[in-house]
Amino acid sequence: MLSFLIRRLLAGLATLVVALFLMFVLVNAAIDPLSDLRESTAPNKQQLMAERVEMLNLDTNVVIRFFQWFGNVLTGDFGIAWRSMQPVRDLLTHAIGSTLQLVTAATILSLVLGVSVGIVSALRQYSGFDYAIIFLSFLLYSLPSFWVAVLLKQWAAIGFNDFLQDPVIAWSVILGISLVAGLVWSLAVGGRAARRWQVFGISAAATFAMFAYLQLSGWWERPQIGPILLLILGAGSALAISAIFAGLHNRRALYTALTTVAVGLVLYLPMQVVFDSIDVTNLIILVFAVVAVGVGFLIGRLYGGPDWGISARSGAAVAFIMGGLIYIDQVMQVWPPYFRALSGRPIPTFGDRTPNLGGNYWVGVLDAFTHLLLPTVTLVLIAFAAYTRYSRSSMLEVMSQDYIRTARAKGLPERTVVVRHGFRNTLIPLATIVPIDIITLIGGAVITEAVFARPGMGQLFVRSLGDSEIEPVMGYLLITASLAIIANIVADVIYASIDPRIRLDA
Known part of the structure; x- marks a missing residue:
């Protein structure tokens, strides 16, 4: 394992250096930092051009300039965007932060929905549901993302904002x-x-x-989850997770899930007090999430039994969902002032934040959520179609294998055959596809970011290329190329962890 990682990292570093050199040469040939001055009618035009050539070091050979830039990068200096005079590091930090918010939400949702629906479609092959999903997936896959984005702007944003005036x-x-x-x-x-x-x-x-x-x-005027919805959603999640992970006949797993729901309900009101009395940050929320998962796992462990691991995993999953519902409820509590601050039109159609909004941590989270809504739905609809097709075809192939027939012949329940023997092997093709898709999105969902005016990586690349700023372009390429190499290594590791026939040290 270690030798594999070392070999791949060394090969990746060599590939990265060569790729960056080639891209530096190509970008340098494609841009012209003097284009605006060539068309200028200023009397001191030649002097201005000479000053810019000296400032950007354009009279130096492109190969030497690449190694100068690369040497500066190794010391942590990404350069300056010469038009705005902003450090490239700051531009990249803001852009990748905005893109990561979008990519994380879109990837998780599209994976969960796409894989789940694809597997159900495969298990219901040639049924009405299967035909409907096939039609829907092909329809969504063929739609251009900019058209979907414009429709969402019109109907999901403007239409919903109009609906909220008289809900x-x-x-x-x-x-x-x-x-x-x-x-x-x-x-x-x-x-x-x-x-x-x-x-x-x-x-x-x-x-x-x-x-x-x-x-x-009156939920539309004051949306919240509250104890009643928390109980209903938590109990439903507990039953669903128990049925999938262990089957409802496994009483320990079921009792673990329901006990976790009860603990979440007991802690609902105390957590409101905790959130109101501390200065909440993302790090604190992450710590709470880890603690919640640990508590759910511990509940499953305490129930014991020969298969306590299944109970512990069920408890951890339910605890994560309960914690997420409590978190969402806390965010919803600031909806009324947020609604009034935005003049009754809370679903934005551009940007990644509301200028000069103010407010506490929860207002900032709600503002980020509303700005993420439309671009996330756009990416989810497109990715959902692809993941549905991948998971359906993979599940159909897996369920026709001899070991599946053997498992059924042994008398194993259908849930065990599907979840333990079929589902894991269905994920093997996705283990290769998903990491690459994530890096592609981090590189910039250029069209989606353009339609919704999100200042992400894609927009940074397009704007810098249009402004003939080579440092931001190369900073973008450095990040995306590095992540692409890491994604390939991660895909191999995930592939080996899912399929025991694969050995990294072979």
């Missing part, structure tokens, strides 16, 4: 949404006709009850 949904619309939700769930769960009708009725009724609660409680 009332017609009961006929709620009924229609409930019927569609019931149909989707009945097709996804499958089974005999009686079971499908049962799932349809329960899902439609639950959806109708949820929207009725939102309508009658």
Whole structure:
């Protein structure tokens, strides 16, 4: 393992240096820092051009300039953007921070939704649900991202902001949404006709009850989770995770999940006091998240049993969800002042923050969430289609293997066959694809960032290239190339951890 990492890192460093040299030469040939002066009518035009040539060291050979730049980078000096006179390090720090927010949210959501829906689609092959997902995935995959972004601006931002002026949904619309939700769930769960009708009725009724609660409680004016929704969502998560991880017949895992929900409910009010009495930062939230996962894991360990590991993992997953719900509830509590500060139109269509907003940590988080909403949905819709297709085809291939038939022949429950034997092997192709996709997004979702005017990595690259600033362009290329090399190494390690047939030290 160690020798593999050393070999790959050395090969990656060599590749990085060669790639940066080639890109420096190509970028230098593509840009012209003197273009504005060549068209100038100033009487001292030649003097201005000579001063800029001296300032940017343009009379030095490009090879020498590359090694000068590379040597400065090794000492931590990324240079200066000569038009704005800002340090490149500061530009990169802000750009990559904005992009990482977008990439993290979009990647997690698209992976969870895409893989889950793709696997269910494969298990329901040739059903109505499968055909619907195939049609939807091909439709989304073929849509240009800029068109999706513009539609979201019009309907999800402007339309929703208009809705919030008078947040009332017609009961006929709620009924229609409930019927569609019931149909989707009945097709996804499958089974005999009686079971499908049962799932349809329960899902439609639950959806109708949820929207009725939102309508009658004035939730749109003052959104919050609160203890009641926390109990409902937590219990539902506990049942779902127990069913997936261990099966509902595993009482220890089920009791672990439900106990974790109860602990979360008990700690709901004390956590409100804690959040109000301390200066909250992202680091503190991360510490709370780690502690929550640890508590859930400990609850599973205390229940014991020969398969305590399954219980511990179930408790940790439920604890993470409960902690996330409490965190979201705390963010929602600052919605009324945020709503008023933005004149009743809280969903923005551009930028990554509201200028001169002010407020505490929670207001900043809510502002970041609202600015992330539209670009994240845009990227999720496109990536969801790809991950759905990958996971569906991979699951179909895995479920036709001999070891799956052997597992079934041994009498193992279908949940065990799918989750323990099928799901893990389904992730093998994704282990190669996902790290590369993440780096591609970090490199800049250029079109999405342009439509929503997010000052991320893609916009930094395009703007610097247009302004003929080679230092920011090379700083961008250095980061993206380095991350691409790391992503390939991480993909190999993940691939080996998922597939025991792969040995890194071979």
